[in-house]
Amino acid sequence: MDALSRPAVVIDNGTGYTKMGFAGNVEPCFITPTVVAVNDSFSGSAQPAVRGTPARGNWLAQHSAGVMADLDFYIGDEALARSRASSSHSLSYPIRNGQVENWDTMERFWQQCIFNYLRCDPEDHYFLLTESPLTAPETREYTGEIMFETFNVPGLYIAVQPVLALAAGYTTTKCEMTGVVVDVGDGATHIVPVADGYVIGSSIRSIPITGKDVTQFIHQLLKERGENIPAEESFDVARRIKEMYCYTSSDIVKEFNKHDKEPSKYIKHWTGTKPKTGAKYTCDIGYERFLGPEIFFNPEIYNNDFTTPLQVVIDKCIQSSPIDTRRALYKNIVLSGGSTMFKDFHRRLQRDLKKIVDARVRASNSRLISGDAKAQPIEVNVVSHPIQRYAVWFGGSVLASTAEFYEACHTKAEYEEYGASICRTNPVFKGMY
Amino acid sequence: MILLQSPSRFLLQILQDRVLSGEKGMDIDCHTVEFDDVRYHIQFSMRNPKVMVLSVALPLPPPEAILYDGLPLGAIEAIKAAYGPVVQILDPPKDGFDLTMKINLTKLPLDEEQRNTILTQIASIREVVLGAPLKLLLKHLASKTVAPNVNNLVALVHRPNESFFLAPQADKVTIVYPMRFQDSIDIVLATSFLQEFVEARRTAALNNVPSCMWSPVPPLELKGVSADALNANAGFVTFVVYPRHVEGKKLDRTVWNLLTFHAYVSYHVKCSEGFMHTRMRRRVESLIQALDRAKSDAEKLKKLVHGGSFKRLSLKNEGDSRF
Numbered sequence: 001m002d003a004l005s006r007p008a009v010v011i012d013n014g015t016g017y018t019k020m021g022f023a024g025n026v027e028p029c030f031i032t033p034t035v036v037a038v039n040d041s042f043s044g045s046a047q048p049a050v051r052g053t054p055a056r057g058n059w060l061a062q063h064s065a066g067v068m069a070d071l072d073f074y075i076g077d078e079a080l081a082r083s084r085a086s087s088s089h090s091l092s093y094p095i096r097n098g099q100v101e102n103w104d105t106m107e108r109f110w111q112q113c114i115f116n117y118l119r120c121d122p123e124d125h126y127f128l129l130t131e132s133p134l135t136a137p138e139t140r141e142y143t144g145e146i147m148f149e150t151f152n153v154p155g156l157y158i159a160v161q162p163v164l165a166l167a168a169g170y171t172t173t174k175c176e177m178t179g180v181v182v183d184v185g186d187g188a189t190h191i192v193p194v195a196d197g198y199v200i201g202s203s204i205r206s207i208p209i210t211g212k213d214v215t216q217f218i219h220q221l222l223k224e225r226g227e228n229i230p231a232e233e234s235f236d237v238a239r240r241i242k243e244m245y246c247y248t249s250s251d252i253v254k255e256f257n258k259h260d261k262e263p264s265k266y267i268k269h270w271t272g273t274k275p276k277t278g279a280k281y282t283c284d285i286g287y288e289r290f291l292g293p294e295i296f297f298n299p300e301i302y303n304n305d306f307t308t309p310l311q312v313v314i315d316k317c318i319q320s321s322p323i324d325t326r327r328a329l330y331k332n333i334v335l336s337g338g339s340t341m342f343k344d345f346h347r348r349l350q351r352d353l354k355k356i357v358d359a360r361v362r363a364s365n366s367r368l369i370s371g372d373a374k375a376q377p378i379e380v381n382v383v384s385h386p387i388q389r390y391a392v393w394f395g396g397s398v399l400a401s402t403a404e405f406y407e408a409c410h411t412k413a414e415y416e417e418y419g420a421s422i423c424r425t426n427p428v429f430k431g432m433y
Numbered sequence: 434m435i436l437l438q439s440p441s442r443f444l445l446q447i448l449q450d451r452v453l454s455g456e457k458g459m460d461i462d463c464h465t466v467e468f469d470d471v472r473y474h475i476q477f478s479m480r481n482p483k484v485m486v487l488s489v490a491l492p493l494p495p496p497e498a499i500l501y502d503g504l505p506l507g508a509i510e511a512i513k514a515a516y517g518p519v520v521q522i523l524d525p526p527k528d529g530f531d532l533t534m535k536i537n538l539t540k541l542p543l544d545e546e547q548r549n550t551i552l553t554q555i556a557s558i559r560e561v562v563l564g565a566p567l568k569l570l571l572k573h574l575a576s577k578t579v580a581p582n583v584n585n586l587v588a589l590v591h592r593p594n595e596s597f598f599l600a601p602q603a604d605k606v607t608i609v610y611p612m613r614f615q616d617s618i619d620i621v622l623a624t625s626f627l628q629e630f631v632e633a634r635r636t637a638a639l640n641n642v643p644s645c646m647w648s649p650v651p652p653l654e655l656k657g658v659s660a661d662a663l664n665a666n667a668g669f670v671t672f673v674v675y676p677r678h679v680e681g682k683k684l685d686r687t688v689w690n691l692l693t694f695h696a697y698v699s700y701h702v703k704c705s706e707g708f709m710h711t712r713m714r715r716r717v718e719s720l721i722q723a724l725d726r727a728k729s730d731a732e733k734l735k736k737l738v739h740g741g742s743f744k745r746l747s748l749k750n751e752g753d754s755r756f
Binding site for chain 1: 437441442443446462463464465466467468469470615616619696699700703704706707710711714
């Protein structure tokens with residue numbers, strides 16, 4: 001049995017959560033927070049000495065401290081639990097805003113993912129990793145270097161997240177590789193138009209409102225109302241409130257009225273125990289249930305620097321794409337990422353976008369002199385599917401189980417011949433670099 | 434410190450989810466692979482949400498290892514002994530797999546602790562099946578006897594097409610691993626790792642652990658084994674296990690650790706590679722810092738005027754800008 005006959009490993013490293021599993025499955029094996037807990041007591045002394053020549057004993061101490069720090073770390077939920085339980089470990093988030101920031105912890109994270117979670121031998125499997133559409137070529141090279149040098153993978157493919165999200169929809173509905181992917185993750189929001197599987201690089205938009213901002217906003221609302229939540233947990237509680245109770249409203253004013261009329265029906269309660277004393281506490285969850293997701297549609301309620309609503313950005317993105325793709329793009333707007341999971345998010349987005357598009361069609365029609373051909377109405381369609389949360393992973397799983405996948409991979413032999421530069425370009429950006 | 438756990442995390446997660454989820458069931462049909470080519474196929478159907486069909490494929494056996502109906506010696510008995518009424522073995526196994534079992538989750542004990550123990554055991558199916566012959570031999574060692582009708586050299590499946598060898602005696606069992614690695618760097622690292630490993634055994638604190646040797650040539654115990662099974666590029670590791678290492682509860686741990694010795698070494702080789710990369714990256718960073726400090730002020734100014742540090746591509750060097 002060689003690596004080609006084994007399923008490929010698909011790992012989608014997101015800012016918030018990492019999804020990992022084997023190709024050909026419908027669900028990832030593990031969804032775990034992208035976080036590493038490293039032991040601080042060593043890392044401080046493991047830094048290289050700034051100047052001068054340290055004594056030999058010092059060097060030895062540094063060395064063994066480095067070795068220990070190399071082994072003493074945890075990832076995912078274990079890391080969160082560990083950092084809560086003891087102060088010796090501190091959390092490090094290797095990915096920030098969709099980009100890898102700390103390669104040391106990222107390498108360790110992968111190491112644990114492969115050996116401890118998936119429990120596979122990286123030499124036996126092809127790998128599919130993902131990256132955000134705005135990743136620098138150097139980052140891709142780095143990824144390739146780590147994968148080939150450290151883990152000796154036989155083959156690697158670095159896929160672009162939105163293309164995979166589109167590929168995920170491709171199997172559930174029809175063969176459609178043209179569309180706009182609205183990817184709202186925990187750390188990055190991208191709007192990426194894709195035509196026939198190629199990313200239209202010049203039209204990619206990204207907005208500074210992400211899942212983390214929703215959490216932050218809820219956190220702020222709770223704090224301003226003076227809810228009784230212990231400070232050290234408050235952000236975590238806000239995140240969980242977001243994941244469990246938030247929904248998208250069709251009209252804020254109506255929603256406020258509904259809440260005021262029937263508070264018993266709409267206001268939820270959160271119960272938790274304080275980590276230090278173990279005492280129980282409760283807090284109310286009110287307007288933030290619908291105000292949280294609202295920051296995508298009315299960003300001005302959250303921050304003053306960025307006030308363009310999501311639907312306007314999507315519209316602008318499509319308008320800047322080549323003219324012959326626009327209708328197809330409007331027709332297939334695909335949601336992906338955990339922060340599009342709010343109830344009715346796609347309905348709201350479709351309605352708001354439709355409003356903009358219809359207004360434009362009407363305006364252009366009214367400018368016509370009688371007798372001219374009228375503009376056809378434009379079909380706007382926001383697609384939502386149940387696997388949205390890990391659509392990127394699922395797309396990767398589908399892609400990696402096709403026979404063509406193995407041909408598209410960078411192989412170890414190629415890496416040894418040409419070096420990390422083979423990972424530099426990605427064919428879906430044809431013509432960009 | 435990093436020993437692999439014997440239950441498969443994924444299997445355990447699925448089992449626990451299913452037990453806790455109550456009545457509502459979903460179709461699950463998934464494949465996973467573990468190191469050394471152990472494959473699992475997990476199936477739940479809508480009609481029977483509490484019945485899991487688990488198929489396991491074992492590594493391809495090397496020619497010198499003896500199997501019974503595709504399973505290692507004593508595997509069926511071991512499964513029956515470990516799980517009791519919860520598990521039913523289906524014969525013949527699914528196509529492409531060596532063992533298919535039906536696990537009835539309604540027959541689990543109600544007590545939570547007991548239930549978790551048995552779930553963990555089901556998740557460690559790999560240890561139960563592959564470790565069965567090893568466990569049998571070591572059990573005899575614990576009672577200081579030799580298992581009847583066993584040769585004086587037994588080959589057991591270790592990895593696909595690779596085996597490790599046991600020489601059972603009444604008072605000790607000698608276990609020899611031929612170590613093989615694919616990558617040339619891995620071979621070097623593994624060889625030095627194993628030498629260090631033997632060296633570490635000599636420290637006073639580890640006086641009671643099994644003695645351990647490494648040699649680049651096959652040890653004497655392996656006389657008469659075919660040459661194919663003996664071409665190891667990272668030498669041979671020998672452990673000598675005495676009855677005190679397999680007493681009571683130690684037995685299970687010993688079996689698992691012996692069974693996954695190659696995975697353990699390979700994991701550490703990868704860890705050391707990662708560690709070296711971290712050091713190299715740090716070194717490069719500190720060197721770049723030193724270079725930056727050495728720059729004169731004029732140079733720094735020039736860079737600012739020009740803007741970013743990207744290499745501009747021009748028509749002249751377009752030819753070589755491909756890489």
